[in-house]
Amino acid sequence: MIVASNLSKRYPGGFEALRDVSFSVEAGQMVLITGHSGAGKTTLFKLLSTIERPTAGSLVVNGQNLSAMRHSAIPHVRRHFGLVFQDQKLLFDRSALDNVLLPLHIAGLPRREAVRRGQAALDKVGLLAREKANPIALSGGEQQRLAIARAVVNRPAVLLADEPTGNLDAESGAAILDIFADFHRVGVTVVVATHDQSWIERYHPNVLRLDHGRLM
Amino acid sequence: MNTWLSLHRAALASAFRRLSASPLNTLLSLLVIGIALTLPAFGYVALDNLRALGNNTSGVQQISLFMGLDASKKDLGEIEDRLRQSANGRWRFVPKEDALKRMQASEGMAEIVASLPRNPLPDAFIVEPVNSGPEALEILRKEIAGWPKVAHVQLDSAWVKRFDAFLRLGKLMLWMLACLFGAGLVAVTFNTIRLQVMAQSAEIEVARMIGATDAFVRRPFYYFGALQGALGGLLAATLVLLALRLLAGPVGELAALYGSAFTLRLPGWPEGLALAALGALLGWIGAQLSVSLSLRKFD
Numbered sequence: 033m034i035v036a037s038n039l040s041k042r043y044p045g046g047f048e049a050l051r052d053v054s055f056s057v058e059a060g061q062m063v064l065i066t067g068h069s070g071a072g073k074t075t076l077f078k079l080l081s082t083i084e085r086p087t088a089g090s091l092v093v094n095g096q097n098l099s100a101m102r103h104s105a106i107p108h109v110r111r112h113f114g115l116v117f118q119d120q121k122l123l124f125d126r127s128a129l130d131n132v133l134l135p136l137h138i139a140g141l142p143r144r145e146a147v148r149r150g151q152a153a154l155d156k157v158g159l160l161a162r163e164k165a166n167p168i169a170l171s172g173g174e175q176q177r178l179a180i181a182r183a184v185v186n187r188p189a190v191l192l193a194d195e196p197t198g199n200l201d202a203e204s205g206a207a208i209l210d211i212f213a214d215f216h217r218v219g220v221t222v223v224v225a226t227h228d229q230s231w232i233e234r235y236h237p238n239v240l241r242l243d244h245g246r247l248m
Numbered sequence: 249m250n251t252w253l254s255l256h257r258a259a260l261a262s263a264f265r266r267l268s269a270s271p272l273n274t275l276l277s278l279l280v281i282g283i284a285l286t287l288p289a290f291g292y293v294a295l296d297n298l299r300a301l302g303n304n305t306s307g308v309q310q311i312s313l314f315m316g317l318d319a320s321k322k323d324l325g326e327i328e329d330r331l332r333q334s335a336n337g338r339w340r341f342v343p344k345e346d347a348l349k350r351m352q353a354s355e356g357m358a359e360i361v362a363s364l365p366r367n368p369l370p371d372a373f374i375v376e377p378v379n380s381g382p383e384a385l386e387i388l389r390k391e392i393a394g395w396p397k398v399a400h401v402q403l404d405s406a407w408v409k410r411f412d413a414f415l416r417l418g419k420l421m422l423w424m425l426a427c428l429f430g431a432g433l434v435a436v437t438f439n440t441i442r443l444q445v446m447a448q449s450a451e452i453e454v455a456r457m458i459g460a461t462d463a464f465v466r467r468p469f470y471y472f473g474a475l476q477g478a479l480g481g482l483l484a485a486t487l488v489l490l491a492l493r494l495l496a497g498p499v500g501e502l503a504a505l506y507g508s509a510f511t512l513r514l515p516g517w518p519e520g521l522a523l524a525a526l527g528a529l530l531g532w533i534g535a536q537l538s539v540s541l542s543l544r545k546f547d
Binding site for chain 2: 081083104107108110111115117121123125134135137138139140141142143182183186
């Protein structure tokens with residue numbers, strides 16, 4: 033499903049965040065990208081989610097080479113991914129439900145159908161009762177669950193997350209891990225960049241360990 | 249198709265929401281756009297009415313044909329025949345005796361005329377062609393000048409030429425004014441949308457990250473610009489109509505004093521809609537420029 037070959041990313045100024053990283057992820061796998069701070073986890077997350085482009089190497093997802101893709105085609109590729117960011121990137125000028133509906137509006141779904149699916153996604157993460165709440169009124173764990181609901185509402189083939197438990201206490205973090213595991217169980221490919229080792233102990237995922245931009 | 253419609257419906261709804269979200273700002277923007285469009289639109293209607301006034305003023309756009317002093321009745325008959333054939337309009341004969349009487353009747357001319365040994369005035373024809381355009385009048389003048397026993401042809405077109413030149417100058421000034429205010433409208437929309445893009449930068453950033461195309465991001469701003477421009481255009485049409493309605497009475501009274509039945513022509517629905525469409529187009533251009541520049545920072 034995902035094949036990375038000799039991926040490298042050098043930022044302007046010369047800093048090389050990734051160097052010759054090659055790996056593959058099969059459909060339905062749960063993969064953990066780990067490493068210490070500055071190892072290149074977030075950079076790899078950004079390359080996988082097409083937020084950034086590699087400076088060398090190729091990244092093929094579902095047969096499409098993302099590295100050589102036209103700029104205008106990238107938004108359509110992103111819709112196949114469910115993205116969960118460390119800082120959630122929620123919109124605080126609207127309700128929880130309206131945050132979840134954003135990907136469905138982008139896809140052009142009629143409002144009624146979008147609301148039905150949005151509520152189902154909120155239900156999956158245990159936030160249906162808070163659908164009208166503004167995200168600012170939610171706890172850190174709830175905000176992260178809301179971000180996950182937004183990521184899965186479009187029924188993506190791949191769920192990509194960057195440090196989803198990074199800002200959470202142990203209990204909230206564990207709840208988030210369980211939600212990812214639930215999606216993995218129903219066949220969603222889950223790729224998570226994290227330094228949280230408890231994932232490995234609980235779910236025994238495939239692990240990609242990065243160190244100074246290299247795959248160990 | 250359904251998806252396409254759904255996306256456009258959502259963008260239009262979003263534009264309406266943004267317009268109604270801050271009524272005072274919207275009202276002020278509409279006033280600026282409305283006034284910017286009112287001035288050239290009012291000028292256009294005023295020129296149109298002036299043109300109509302010029303065309304309707306009878307007895308002014310005419311050619312005076314003076315016969316030679318030796319012209320006989322037969323010659324006059326021939327000229328009448330030619331006028332019947334070539335001058336598409338009205339004409340009348342002014343015998344030299346009538347001309348002299350009219351001259352005598354003029355203040356201070358009676359003694360001078362009485363002292364003349366004989367009538368120095370020629371027979372004349374006053375021609376009022378239907379086609380009173382300066383070029384058509386000039387062509388007819390040249391044709392008549394070639395007829396036998398015609399001593400002089402005077403095209404009373406000095407004022408026609410002046411009037412035509414005035415209309416052309418007015419039209420040019422109107423175009424300049426329209427371009428100036430059109431640019432103003434584009435600038436107003438540009439700035440409004442730039443502020444909106446700044447205010448919604450978080451939403452735009454997130455939307456792009458989760459798969460929004462450029463078109464998805466831009467569309468609501470385009471609709472907003474076009475909608476704001478169209479509403480401004482309708483406001484301008486209303487202002488022009490109100491102003492003309494207020495002026496119609498006094499102008500009619502003034503025209504009546506000069507013996508004219510002239511009435512102001514008021515713009516109709518087509519003109520109002522054209523103004524709204526023009527506003528929408530300029531608003532869309534402003535939005536296009538603003539969004540293109542403002543979204544660069546998200547690339």
